[in-house]
Amino acid sequence: MPKRVKGPTDHVVVVGAGLAGLSAALRLAGTGRKVTVIERESVPGGRNGLLNKDGYAFDTGPSVLTMPSLINDAFNSVGEELKDWLELTPVAPLYRAFYADGSQIDIHANTEQMEAEIAKTVSSAEAAGYRRYVDFVTKLYKYEMNDFIDRNIDSPLNLLTPNLARLIALGGFRRLSPKVNQFMKDPRLQKVYSFQAMYAGVSPQQALAIYAVIAYMDSVNGVFFPKGGMHAVPRALAAAAQKHGVEFMYNTTAVKIETSNGRAKAVITSTGKRIECDALVLNPDLPVAWRDLLGKTPLSVKRLRYSPSCVTLLVGSSKKYDHVAHHNIHFGDSWDGVFDELIKKKTLMSDPSVLVTIPTKDDPSLAPAGKESYYVLFPTPNLDADIDWKKQAGPYRDHMIKTLEDRGYTGFSDGIETEVMTTPLDWQAQGMERGAPFASAHTFFQTGPFRPRNMASGFENIVFTGSGTQPGVGVPMVLISGRLAAERIVGPVK
DSSP: OOOOOOSOOSEEEEEOOBHHHHHHHHHHHHTTOEEEEEOSSSSSBTTSOEEEETTEEEEOSOOOBOOHHHHHHHHHTTTOOGGGTOOEEEOSSSEEEEOTTSOEEEEOSSHHHHHHHHHHHTOHHHHHHHHHHHHHHHHHHHHHIIIIISSOOOSGGGGOSHHHHHHHHHTTTSBHHHHHHHHOOSHHHHHHTTGGGGGGTSOTTTSBGGGHHHHIIIIITOOEEETTOTTHHHHHHHHHHHHTTOEEEOSOOEEEEEEETTEEEEEEETTOOEEEOSEEEEOSOHHHIIIIIISOOOHHHHTOOBOOEEEEEEEEESOOOTTOOSEEEEOOSOSHHHHIIIIISOOOOSSOOEEEEOGGGTOGGGSSTTOEEEEEEEEEOOTTSOOOHHHHHHHHHHHHHHHHHHTTOTTHHHHEEEEEEEOHHHHHHTTOGGGOTTOBOOOGGGSGGGSOOSBOTTOSSEEEOSTTSSSOSSHHHHHHHHHHHHHHHHSOOO
């Protein structure tokens, strides 16, 4: 039986209304606990934020939604159904991949449709390899989910299950790139089915093959888009929580946790308000929660290695392009080399692969009539790199625009009506350690049971949730993280 917090749990305070905090709050409310959520912003969402500017509604965080069943699970915990709160549209194609040689491949969730696409654009032999790859990632997901992702792990000994042996036999602990390459020989397919490692903060060359499970979550299970944009997800979760008795305190910043005899007693806000609690869930980035709220940082947290960062450019534009889809990946010619630049050398990518999301393709209401909204993401090193973003931001913005224009967005600069740029410095100011929105990297010793535990060492009633703790980074993972945090307080909630 996984460890639980000690003592009374009648009133639980959740600090942070990110997806993980909301997931925890719903589960706790579903078991009859009194729940109070403290959020410094005026809206829920955390990293899944919202920016309204000049008639455009921009999502500021994740742009890819997978595994909606996990959102439904959160609603179910209070007797609600996703369909009554959110309108989700399958995104088709999932991605449109553009390559330096001028070719493009549409990525589909339907395996028969994808096989046909590969047979048409590459070869029938590669289509057969893709089919074998789908079988591989489906097994990975099956073996990983219950034993390694979807439960609280207190010790590496908890991993000694039959599924561990199955994962080893499957090659799950080999490197991702070589494993993908076993199934598909075409470099274009290798790229599109391994780039997801970036979400875990490691290069495809260094990531373990078990991270192909991320490719399963999007490229096999499907990608969806909520009407109203990605921020509709936290808005809906918060509204459902509120309906079931959760109290939300927006525009309220927690500055300190009052403790006594190893127990959290109250949250102190920036205005001096004292909010008492029996148990506490902390959703801020893990090192920030330790340092800023608990006043100390364990050595294990100090030693963490962080994922690369990114620069995002949110653009409201009068320009539309017919050749692009909702999600577009523009791969550079270089592949292994740019990851060395990004992760080892900690320099800006000389030939970046970039993500361009155009949410107005599926929801035109996110922009004024006849306009388009663009979410442009360039991977960059985190703040461990010797880059002065105060000086670099302007030139890098120009570089991003030029790169887009070189890659098919002709006249992009001329169409810009409004824009917002976010650099690693800005991510840090928003509470993300080292300016890394993807949190600590999923290296072998920062994964699964080796990732920082969600129970706060030295405190008997404090639990962490979010991307910095188990199981890790990404919308599906933090939703699971919220449930795991709740289970540390109330026991199983499935």
